[in-house]
Amino acid sequence: MILGIARSPSCGGVTAPPGRCCSAATASPTGTGSPIRSWSGSRGPTSGTWGCGCAPTTGGSYRLAADISLREPPADPDALQQRLRSLAAHAAADPLNLRRIATRWQSADSSVFALPDAPAQPWSGRRGTVAAGRVERHRVTAAAPVGDRDAWVYLPPETGRRDGTPLPVAVVCDGDMWFGRLGLADTLDAMIADGALPPLAVVAPDAVDRTARRRDLGAREPFVAFLADVLLPWAAGRWPITTDPRRTVVAGQSLGGLTALYAGYLRPDRFGNVLAQSPSLWWRPGLPSPPGPKPPVHGDPWLVARFKAEPPRPLTVHLDVGLHEGTMVDHARVLYDTLRAGGHRVTFDAFNGGHDYACWHGALADGLARLLAG
Numbered sequence: 001m002i003l004g005i006a007r008s009p010s011c012g013g014v015t016a017p018p019g020r021c022c023s024a025a026t027a028s029p030t031g032t033g034s035p036i037r038s039w040s041g042s043r044g045p046t047s048g049t050w051g052c053g054c055a056p057t058t059g060g061s062y063r064l065a066a067d068i069s070l071r072e073p074p075a076d077p078d079a080l081q082q083r084l085r086s087l088a089a090h091a092a093a094d095p096l097n098l099r100r101i102a103t104r105w106q107s108a109d110s111s112v113f114a115l116p117d118a119p120a121q122p123w124s125g126r127r128g129t130v131a132a133g134r135v136e137r138h139r140v141t142a143a144a145p146v147g148d149r150d151a152w153v154y155l156p157p158e159t160g161r162r163d164g165t166p167l168p169v170a171v172v173c174d175g176d177m178w179f180g181r182l183g184l185a186d187t188l189d190a191m192i193a194d195g196a197l198p199p200l201a202v203v204a205p206d207a208v209d210r211t212a213r214r215r216d217l218g219a220r221e222p223f224v225a226f227l228a229d230v231l232l233p234w235a236a237g238r239w240p241i242t243t244d245p246r247r248t249v250v251a252g253q254s255l256g257g258l259t260a261l262y263a264g265y266l267r268p269d270r271f272g273n274v275l276a277q278s279p280s281l282w283w284r285p286g287l288p289s290p291p292g293p294k295p296p297v298h299g300d301p302w303l304v305a306r307f308k309a310e311p312p313r314p315l316t317v318h319l320d321v322g323l324h325e326g327t328m329v330d331h332a333r334v335l336y337d338t339l340r341a342g343g344h345r346v347t348f349d350a351f352n353g354g355h356d357y358a359c360w361h362g363a364l365a366d367g368l369a370r371l372l373a374g
Helices: 077-088 184-194 210-216 221-236 255-266 302-309 327-341 357-372
Strands: 002-006 021-025 037-043 059-066 110-114 134-140 149-155 169-172 201-205 248-253 273-277 316-322 345-351
Touching (some): 059 357, 149 184, 169 357, 184 201, 201 221, 248 255, 248 357, 316 327, 327 345
Parallel strands (some): 002 059, 169 248
Antiparallel strands (some): 002 021, 021 037, 149 201
16 A cells, blocks of 8 residues: 655645655555655646656555645654654545545545556456356354354355356455455456356455454464364355365465465365465564564575475465565565475466555456466
8 A cells, every 4th residue: 555645735635734745655454564665756837736756567555644744754764654654544545536445444445546557457346247146244153263253255156057066166365355345256257257267166254353363364273274174164065165175275465375375385185276465474473463563584484494394285376476565575586486496386476566455456366367267
């Protein structure tokens, strides 16, 4: 997410002192403590708009806030971060941009931008001419520490009229975002209609809240056991869903991306395909919760070292990461190199964006097609 800090006579209806525009990039939507990076730009002489230089492949989301301070931005990086984060609490969507995206656990939506050469997202949004699948929300009974959990289930059009062949299935972390707020079902409908994806089922457990998400996601064996031994059997007992790991995907973003990787590492008998977007490879056992700023990684990230130390698993892995995600880019490249050297089937894409659902949405669609359409 990009935070536009306007120091101009007017920004989104908010008055601020004259000055320059300083903006910021990649304030994490999931609370991983990513730094806000500043830029500067200039106001057009007649348009009343602000412009900043970005590569033409850039896309993502942003919000606006007015800096009404008379002081110049601090030169000290830590002080600048503190000031930007204090302003971020008051940021809102751009009132002149109708393209919006929901944010996690925040009252204000973000606005979406895509420069001319940004990756296309042809399947986003509801396409009224295609058949709609079915989305249901169920309560799944589970033991502690995970406990009973709401899960969203997507079933493709005409599920009940098919020939009985089990559907491929994707388990996607953060179902409350993907189906509760981001309209992933519309994307799946369009992809199936276009033949980009086979008809599939998606099972997506809720994250519940920040505390539960921090407790469950990452390399947490109880949550992997919940996905493999509770959630998937529960779904397969109700709908025609495959139990073949070669036709099963586990996917997630940020800590959810790390969860997907760890699920493939621990349980390749259930998850033969992993889609990890911006995985939080900085995570390691023993970190305090909440973690605050990402801790430094010395040597290989913890999960990379685990993969390196053991024989390859029967996995196909696809990794995505944004070029504006700092050390997470390096960590993802190290993981890619490790998996490839170890004999895993692995692919890697880097998009010109940040830690951002606006980027992940299209990349999730592309990743599912890559893993299941073959």
